[in-house]
Amino acid sequence: MLAWLMSCHVLAEDGAASTGLQPGDLDRLEAEAGEISRLHALVVAEDGDIIFERAFGGPGLDQPANIKSLSKTVLAALVGAAIEQGIVADVEQSIRELLGPRVPEGVDPRVSDITVGHLLSQQAGLERTSGQNYGAWVASPNWVEDALHRPFVDLPGGQMLYSTGSSHLLSAALTEASGESTLDLARRLLGEPLDITIPAWPRDPQGIYFGGNDMQLSPRALVQIGELYRNDGTSNGARILPEGWVETSWEPRGISRWTNDGYGYGWFITTLAGEQAYYGRGFGGQALYVIPGRKLTIVITADPMPPSPGGHFQHRLNRMVDTLLSGETGDE
Template sequence: MRNIGKWIFRIFVMFILAAAAAGLWQREQITRLLAVNSLFSEDEIVRNFSHMNEAFLTTPVSRGTGPTTPLNYGADAPMQAKVADWVTARDVTALVVLKDGEIVHESYYKGTTAEDLRISWSVAKSYLSALIGVLVEEGAIASLDDPVTQYAPALGGGAYDKASVRNVLNMASGVVFDEDYLDPKSDINRMGRVLALGGRMDDFAADLDETFATPGAEWKYVSIDTHALSMVVRGATGRPIAELLSEKIIAPMGLEYAPYYLTDGFGTAFVLGGMNLTTRDYARMGQMFLQDGFYNGQQIVPKDWVAASTTASAPTATGEIGYGYQWWIPKGAVPGEFMARGIYGQYVYINRPRGIVIATNAADRKFREEGVADQNVDIFRIIANSI
């Protein structure tokens, strides 16, 4: 994980050369693969994270036709020296802080702006969870204890055969999925090739056939679980994720700019990490969850779902970070403290007792180093307790 650029280089240069030699790929496809090759390079990562549509196929997520929900500005809250040092150390590109629904701090770095649509990475998982909560209330998904194969029969006979929707939401599917970025043969790298080369993510998930534990028995963060949930949603509704998310979550929130998803070659949204929004719009999501799913004058996500999904219900190790339904609960969290997070330093942190939402984007190539994740939470708590 220390040098993901090398992983990208090994994988995609190989495919570029093979494709060019065989004459099978158009110029646009080769250009896209070259862009992916440099996605995480030190000189280009900041720009790339604001222009993911140049490296991947995408699909728009309509913001609807309603007005933008205003985010009013409160009294400016100067950041402490520790926060300024953290911004530099962690290659932060944006920091938006809300207190009681008002912006009390907003800053952008490294040439980014308030208009940049920044890649979410795994923050996107929490958006899919919110959508599932709406569908459960509407009855499209009858029960979290239903088997995933009831809604996604293509997963039958494989690793997900005995897992319930709840198991997968909790990242307790028991499915073997190797997320070693430095191993070109790992599952995460094979998945990356499927995505970048226009393959079908559904087929990739259905082909997984190994388990390491009985579903529900052990927690292990397995990114492909979120794609399996996407298959459940699409199977239950017969509709694409981008369309559903727009109708149920995005349009009711009144965002400033229309988001987009990265997709595979068949237009299927890359739900486990492919959302792209402005940092203020990430903050709106956090504010909606701080308010128990109520935002812009309406109950967007059921209150009960907000409570359940942000409670540490997964079988994580005692004393370690907790996990709910695609949401994280920090170590030592007070009630009402939870977050969405993604690789390279993307966060939406909520502290309900303090009335605080913090949305941050970053291009932190050292995000995997020991102690970095805990340091990030410590900074969020410093900010929350100082306002």
């Protein structure tokens, strides 16, 4: 009987192993990643354990890297942590209420209808500050006022209008509501419980830390952000994000006009190799993937400097992850 039980245990372990990533899968991943000259680092964690990590260039694996607009995903986690701590009431709270005196005179009355959730899902309705409007926005003397004075091109809660200004309003709201800088709040609510280092990053002319761009995190630190979501907002048994936050964040509320992927609260939603996949992304090839069905968290960092490789580059990264999951050789 003992021998039979032991054999069943071995078979169970072998069966479990066969459903996970195999050495050949990781070899193909490394070979494909090595063909992408822009890549700096690639890390794969399976069920919380890092099983693959390579530095191809740049700062490396444990040094801060500019994650560009992947910052929006991290900022969304910080908003969730602030809600868990009672700093922000919920996603239905008005951004005007949170910003208080930072709201300038003469803004459109519809600003009062913009909620925290609208900003997280990029559905504020205000004209975008990204794309061709980005340069003028960051050159303005007050980024919060400039973003709020933009004309409405849709109603709050309407179409997805990807805008870094929307994320920056969240950073300003966190600063005003907490009485702490976004940096201090991030270190306290995310850095300490996840045991990750969060260095300072750029601020606007009023000293508000840039919401939605230019955060500095190492690839290994980003793994912990992904794992926080994979584990339903908990870390080492402690709840960091509100119960149900991850499910809510991964519910598509809009569609990206560039990838046709869904977008929730700081996360894009897609399907890779038949698996539901969630990812954040940043200019130049910064990416954080979570594939819950395979217990995987994948981090990619790359050269963030122009010229941009174009929108097709995100598709290439998606194909690389798809190839890893499917165990098949990619076409590039």
